[in-house]
Amino acid sequence: MTTKKLYLESIEAAYLKEFTAKVIAIDEKKIILDQTLFYPLGGGQNWDLGTLNGPNGAMNVIEVRGRDAIHHTVEDIFDLSVGDEVTGKIDFERRYAHMKMHTAQHLVSGIAYEMFDGVRTVGNQIHTEQSRIDFKPIQFNEEMLTRLQNTVNDKIQQGLEVTDSEMTRTEINAIMPEERTNMDLLPSFINDLRVVSIGNQEDLCPCAGTHVRNISEIGGIEFIGKKSKGKGTQRVTYKLNI
Ligand SMILES: [Zn+2]
Known part of the structure; x- marks a missing residue:
């Protein structure tokens, strides 16, 4: 069924x-x-x-x-x-908050990967009021989080389009490191994927969630907490800041 x-x-x-x-x-x-x-x-x-x-x-x-x-x-x-x-x-108010939070997560994960030496996103929880991302290996200090937040918010201001397409594993890996897209964690029998792209493939992520059509709709984000989850994993919490 x-x-x-x-x-x-x-x-x-x-x-x-x-x-x-x-x-x-x-x-x-x-x-x-x-x-x-x-x-x-x-x-x-x-x-x-x-x-x-x-x-x-x-x-x-x-x-x-x-x-x-x-x-x-x-x-x-x-x-x-x-x-x-x-x-x-x-309930579209709730859904739209998830769409903004989720698209923000793609941005934060991708920018953190580039900014902090290939740090991996190992988990995320998307809710309406606040969302969280688990990163590994990393030890964030205030300066790092401020820099990440500012870069994400600058990117949001660029108003890039969000698009989706079907791509193969080979096509995705040719554009982006598989550690950044978490493609290396995907079972090998999965080959065709729905890929969500920001801008001109500036960010690429296989994903079956719901997203906004333009990152300007996110408004902005603010980190409101971080805590250690052990073994080099840190959880950061953010809210939308509009
Ligand atoms: Zn997504």
Whole structure:
């Protein structure tokens, strides 16, 4: 069973707020649709919230998970059957914050790699109010974080376009070091990837998340915390600063 991921069809598709779909399976309060705009938890990005409006009323979506079949968990399920049509609406304020935070993460990770001797991004968590990135190996001091923040904010001011495309592993690795894109961590059987590019391939990252169409939409970022996670890993937390 597979759900078509409407939010992934293009950069523009991430801006869509409403869709219709058919119910293909129900498991208690989990609803599986043939297609969806709801982003499921994954790649560090949190799930979307919103509503599914069925024949018997609007149901609040409280959790979205899954890879092939996407499960929309609702607060209360109102007499729904397989084959019913639903209208979905996503909470766009929350989604748009994720889009900005996520695109900012690409910028911060790429610029940190260039600025600090190939430091790797080993994890990230994208939320609405604040997000975090784990870097390794690094020991940030205030001066380093200020320099990174200023460079990221200068880049945001350049207003570069964000685009997506399908690329092969070989094509990606020919443009960017595989330690920067984390391509070296990807299972070898995966060859074709959705790649998110900033500017004229100034930054390239295989990613299935949602992003803004122009980095100027991020506004700016501010680092609000750092802490050591041991073994040379440091976690930095940032918020949007608009
Ligand atoms: Zn991404």
